[in-house]
Amino acid sequence: MGKQGGVKLPSSDSFYRWARSKGVTRRDFLKFCTLAAAMLGLDAAAVPKIVQALETKPRMPVIYLNLQECTCCGESFLRSAHPLVADLILNMISLDYMEPLMAAAGEQAEAAKAKTMKDYNGKYLLVVEGSPTLGDGGIYCTIGGKTATSILEEAAAGAAAVIAYGSCATNACVQGAYPNPTQAVPVRRVVTTKPVIDVPGCPPIAEVITGTIVHYLTFDKIPELTNQGRPRAFYEHRVHDGCNRRAFFDAGQFVESFDDEGAKQGWCLYKMGCKGPTTYNACAVTQWNDGVSYPIKSGHPCIGCSENNFFDNTPFYTHLADIPNGAIGFNPDKVGVGALGVAGVGVLAHAAATGAIKGREKEEKKGS
Amino acid sequence: MPTRIVVDPITRIEGHLRIEVVLEGNKITDALSSGTLFRGIEKIVENRDPRDVWAFVQRICGVCTHIHAIASVRAVEDALDYRIPKNANYIRNIMTLTQFVQDHVIHFYHLHGFDWIDVVSALKADPAQTSALAQSISGWPLSSAGYFRDVQTKVKTLVESGQLGIFANAYWGHPAYRLPPEANLMGVAHYLEALNWQKEIAKVHAVFGGKNPHPNYLVGGMASAININGNNTINIERLNLVKTKIEEAQTFVDQVLMPDILAIANFYKKDLYGGGVRNYLAYGGVPTVDVRNPDSYLFPGGIVLDRDLSKVYDIDLKDPKHIQEFVTHSWYRYDDPQAGLHPWQGRTEAQYDGPKPPYENLDENKRYSWIKTPRWQGKPMEVGPLARFIIGYARGNQRMRTLVDDALKKLDLPLSALFSTLGRTLARALETKYSVDHLAGFHADLVANIKAGDSAVFNPDKWDPSTWPATAQGVGYCEAPRGALAHWIKINKGKVESYQAVVPTTWNASPRDAQGQIGPYEASLLDTPLANPDQPLELLRTIHSFDPCLACATHLLNREGEEMLNLRVI
Numbered sequence: 001m002g003k004q005g006g007v008k009l010p011s012s013d014s015f016y017r018w019a020r021s022k023g024v025t026r027r028d029f030l031k032f033c034t035l036a037a038a039m040l041g042l043d044a045a046a047v048p049k050i051v052q053a054l055e056t057k058p059r060m061p062v063i064y065l066n067l068q069e070c071t072c073c074g075e076s077f078l079r080s081a082h083p084l085v086a087d088l089i090l091n092m093i094s095l096d097y098m099e100p101l102m103a104a105a106g107e108q109a110e111a112a113k114a115k116t117m118k119d120y121n122g123k124y125l126l127v128v129e130g131s132p133t134l135g136d137g138g139i140y141c142t143i144g145g146k147t148a149t150s151i152l153e154e155a156a157a158g159a160a161a162v163i164a165y166g167s168c169a170t171n172a173c174v175q176g177a178y179p180n181p182t183q184a185v186p187v188r189r190v191v192t193t194k195p196v197i198d199v200p201g202c203p204p205i206a207e208v209i210t211g212t213i214v215h216y217l218t219f220d221k222i223p224e225l226t227n228q229g230r231p232r233a234f235y236e237h238r239v240h241d242g243c244n245r246r247a248f249f250d251a252g253q254f255v256e257s258f259d260d261e262g263a264k265q266g267w268c269l270y271k272m273g274c275k276g277p278t279t280y281n282a283c284a285v286t287q288w289n290d291g292v293s294y295p296i297k298s299g300h301p302c303i304g305c306s307e308n309n310f311f312d313n314t315p316f317y318t319h320l321a322d323i324p325n326g327a328i329g330f331n332p333d334k335v336g337v338g339a340l341g342v343a344g345v346g347v348l349a350h351a352a353a354t355g356a357i358k359g360r361e362k363e364e365k366k367g368s
Numbered sequence: 369m370p371t372r373i374v375v376d377p378i379t380r381i382e383g384h385l386r387i388e389v390v391l392e393g394n395k396i397t398d399a400l401s402s403g404t405l406f407r408g409i410e411k412i413v414e415n416r417d418p419r420d421v422w423a424f425v426q427r428i429c430g431v432c433t434h435i436h437a438i439a440s441v442r443a444v445e446d447a448l449d450y451r452i453p454k455n456a457n458y459i460r461n462i463m464t465l466t467q468f469v470q471d472h473v474i475h476f477y478h479l480h481g482f483d484w485i486d487v488v489s490a491l492k493a494d495p496a497q498t499s500a501l502a503q504s505i506s507g508w509p510l511s512s513a514g515y516f517r518d519v520q521t522k523v524k525t526l527v528e529s530g531q532l533g534i535f536a537n538a539y540w541g542h543p544a545y546r547l548p549p550e551a552n553l554m555g556v557a558h559y560l561e562a563l564n565w566q567k568e569i570a571k572v573h574a575v576f577g578g579k580n581p582h583p584n585y586l587v588g589g590m591a592s593a594i595n596i597n598g599n600n601t602i603n604i605e606r607l608n609l610v611k612t613k614i615e616e617a618q619t620f621v622d623q624v625l626m627p628d629i630l631a632i633a634n635f636y637k638k639d640l641y642g643g644g645v646r647n648y649l650a651y652g653g654v655p656t657v658d659v660r661n662p663d664s665y666l667f668p669g670g671i672v673l674d675r676d677l678s679k680v681y682d683i684d685l686k687d688p689k690h691i692q693e694f695v696t697h698s699w700y701r702y703d704d705p706q707a708g709l710h711p712w713q714g715r716t717e718a719q720y721d722g723p724k725p726p727y728e729n730l731d732e733n734k735r736y737s738w739i740k741t742p743r744w745q746g747k748p749m750e751v752g753p754l755a756r757f758i759i760g761y762a763r764g765n766q767r768m769r770t771l772v773d774d775a776l777k778k779l780d781l782p783l784s785a786l787f788s789t790l791g792r793t794l795a796r797a798l799e800t801k802y803s804v805d806h807l808a809g810f811h812a813d814l815v816a817n818i819k820a821g822d823s824a825v826f827n828p829d830k831w832d833p834s835t836w837p838a839t840a841q842g843v844g845y846c847e848a849p850r851g852a853l854a855h856w857i858k859i860n861k862g863k864v865e866s867y868q869a870v871v872p873t874t875w876n877a878s879p880r881d882a883q884g885q886i887g888p889y890e891a892s893l894l895d896t897p898l899a900n901p902d903q904p905l906e907l908l909r910t911i912h913s914f915d916p917c918l919a920c921a922t923h924l925l926n927r928e929g930e931e932m933l934n935l936r937v938i
Contacts, residue, residue: 033530046527046528049528050528050529050530058529058531059529059531059533061531066383066384068405068407069430069919070382070427070428070429070430070431070919071382071383071429071430071431071919072427072429072430072431072433072581072582073430074430074431075430075431075433075581076430076581078474078478078563078566078567079566079567079570079580079581080567081567084563084564085563085567086560086563086564089533089534090522090526090533093533094529094531094532094533095533095534096531096533096536098534099377099379099380099381100379100380100381100382100479101379101380101478101534102379102380102534102536102538103379103380103482103487103534103535103536103537103538103539104379104536104537104538104539105375105377105378105379105380105904105908106374106375106376106377106378106379106904108537108538108539108903109377109379109537110377111537112536112537136720137724137725138725139720139722139724139725140405140406140407140718140720140738141384141404141405141406142384142386142404142405142725142727143376143377143384143404144376144377145374145376145386145723145725145726145727145728145729146725146726147725147726150725150726173427174407174409174412174424174427175407175408175409175412177412177424178412179411179412180412181407181408181411181412181718182406182407182408182718184407202427202582203430203581203582205579206567244600245600257828257831258586258588258589258591258593258826258828258831259589259591259593259824259825259826259828260828263591263593263601264593264594264595264598264601264823265595265598265600265601266593266595266598266599266600266601283579288574288578288579288580289567289570289571289573289574289579289580290567290571292571292574292575292609293574293575293578293579294578294579295577295578295579295584296578297578297600298574298575298576298577298578298579298584298591298592299578299590299591299592299593299601300577300578300584300586300591300592301591303423303584305582311412311423311424314416314417314420315416315417315419315420316417316419316420316423317417317419317420
């Protein structure tokens with residue numbers, strides 16, 4: 001548990017103190033401030049304020065890469081209600097590179113990234129949305145003529161820590177599903193020398209990613225992680241554990257067909273293929289879109305989007321025990337019928353099912 | 369000497385797009401649009417359960433989240449002649465229009481805004497005058513001088529910190545910015561307000577689909593059961609939440625977006641470049657009654673050729689001669705590389721023969737994109753809000769006509785002004801208004817239908833694959849925020865035999881075809897001027913006016929290149 005938890009990262013000195021420690025003279029520092037003001041089209045009166053700002057503790061620089069992805073994670077990031085994303089990006093961090101939001105484009109955008117990588121070497125946080133792709137020399141995703149994989153390697157080299165944000169980054173998600181035509185791989189496969197925090201989900205809940213970033217800002221260290229490398233605060237428990245339909249599972253009251261009488265009573269979706277019992281995520285607790293709902297609450301089974309290879313753990317609408325992997329020797333149809341009204345039997349049954357599934361995941365890990 | 373300019377990455381879009389243009393003087397004389405990402409999702413869904421596919425293909429895009437799922441469930445429903453309950457149609461319509469409104473507002477302020485609004489200029493504004501300007505165009509309450517002063521201070525503090533974050537290295541002070549400082553400050557304030565507001569309207573998706581981005585869908589209807597007396601279903605509290613968010617959206621669009629677009633357009637109305645190809649296509653969408661009844665669509669479908677609004681052609685998505693995809697300039701393999709294939713016969717077989725990365729530039733005479741080239745009867749087509757409004761206008765949709773005529777009258781511009789970068793952006797705003805005006809109606813329809821005793825959201829008749837024919841094929845289409853979207857499926861023995869999606873940005877960002885005809889992005893750049901080639905603001909403005917979505921893509925670069933050409937990567 002928490003094997004990477006509590007790793008201490010370099011403390012954030014002011015830019016000025018750090019620059020001096022690297023041998024930059026005060027004269028050069030002041031020149032830099034003057035140039036920065038000129039670049040912004042500001043008059044000389046602004047220079048002392050920039051000097052003062054750089055002499056005090058800077059906002060943490062963040063480089064956010066978009067590799068092979070669909071930008072659902074970036075959209076989820078924008079939905080953050082606490083903190084509000086505007087407060088986060090204007091007052092708490094310095095979002096120096098993020099293609100979907102940044103004003104600059106092309107070479108000027110790349111220059112902004114290069115500057116942060118140089119000026120804050122070893123001190124910036126790298127957030128990666130999307131998967132690197134290894135197929136055919138990386139030609140399936142290029143940015144500025146360079147492969148996504150080489151861009152990731154470069155940006156990770158000087159990062160204090162790396163957040164693999166979303167299931168593309170943690171498990172290659174949909175493009176990594178069979179037959180994985182582009183050889184999409186998780187960020188961990190490429191970044192091996194830095195702490196990598198996995199924040200899975202397709203996408204993750206807004207407050208989970210902003211919470212992970214703010215944890216790092218506030219406590220100067222990365223959060224404690226589960227044995228799968230995910231922040232414990234959000235991924236320690238299964239969706240099933242906190243599900244608002246859990247009582248119906250325990251009582252053996254299941255939806256048997258969409259929109260049937262059980263569905264209209266809000267019963268358990270396990271037999272409709274719900275992956276809540278094998279999915280570690282905060283959906284049932286934190287919920288989505290500022291606490292409005294989550295998939296099960298809105299009547300659709302969980303598809304397990306924060307778990308590795310979830311797009312191959314299909315068909316979605318077949319319950320776990322019947323997914324033809326041969327890993328589970330138990331059929332909830334039979335248990336369900338027998339268990340109606342007998343609270344407790346269902347609990348044992350699902351514990352057995354979950355144990356079997358976890359065993360299978362371990363096997364897959366060994367094999368990969 | 370002509371200069372070749374490369375912009376890569378094109379930022380403030382979805383995905384990875386690269387644009388290369390040839391510049392002679394300040395005039396763009398040639399352009400190349402390249403999508404630089406490939407994932408192969410169409411291959412990945414082969415042999416899967418057709419009822420699962422919506423979840424895979426929804427991940428084509430998380431910005432136009434939801435709409436690919438709609439296209440997919442409709443493709444399966446079309447193949448199986450599978451009818452959905454009335455409530456499911458209303459809910460899908462509410463979710464679609466919610467998406468239009470949310471996505472268009474994000475596009476205008478957060479993706480496109482910095483092409484029109486100069487953030488640094490806002491620092492010079494007099495907040496009292498900004499307040500006077502804001503109050504002269506809208507009753508929106510956040511309009512006092514003190515409020516705008518606070519916003520200005522926030523931006524000033526950021527700038528003076530020396531850490532500019534997302535504002536760093538942009539084209540501030542560029543001569544193509546035309547707003548006075550006071551209007552720029554109003555724009556910055558509304559950029560921040562829109563950022564807070566957009567998460568609210570997304571809650572509508574969470575109610576019915578459990579989450580946003582990527583809400584859940586269901587072949588045969590929707591999964592969100594309605595039980596007005598239930599505590600774990602769609603009940604009155606859920607319906608009230610939706611209603612409140614719709615009302616907030618209506619206010620935001622009426623009091624912030626619409627006054628802003630007209631005020632900003634007024635300063636840019638002489639900049640009428642960026643017209644592009646002269647053909648427009650919409651499949652039509654948002655069926656008020658049933659998807660099988662095109663007369664009931666909120667957005668009429670059709671084709672307008674050569675900007676001639678006197679005639680609208682019909683489109684048949686199942687006719688192999690209407691829509692074909694070419695790969696002459698794309699990195700895919702067909703048996704006959706010159707052929708155009710209808711999506712039911714389509715193939716997705718990657719075959720990269722472009723330069724080895726890192727590379728400096730692409731060659732428009734060779735293959736240069738991961739985007740295929742769709743054509744309607746051999747012609748390139750622009751899709752999106754402008755296309756929908758042109759077709760709606762030509763079809764005689766009165767509400768659309770009024771919106772267009774009123775806006776152009778206020779701006780003192782002729783109808784032909786629509787065929788421009790500015791026109792594309794204006795049409796998107798008008799469409800936001802058109803969409804939000806219909807949201808409350810669909811909510812009322814849903815409530816009335818429940819009140820009449822119908823609570824069904826799902827039709828179980830054809831859920832079981834044993835009820836399906838051995839083989840079937842279908843097409844699911846809709847209007848997505850960025851334009852016409854369709855998915856074509858073939859089903860064999862209960863599994864997906866083949867799957868093809870032709871997305872809006874495939875139409876708009878397509879490379880040249882077998883006849884050498886350039887695509888809409890490329891064409892739109894040909895009359896876009898660049899005041900300062902090192903800062904291609906006008907190029908970004910034109911490309912952004914399409915709202916590119918490249919899980920579709922392009923970058924601007926400027927580099928020293930071949931003998932004939934001075935290559936520059938910007």
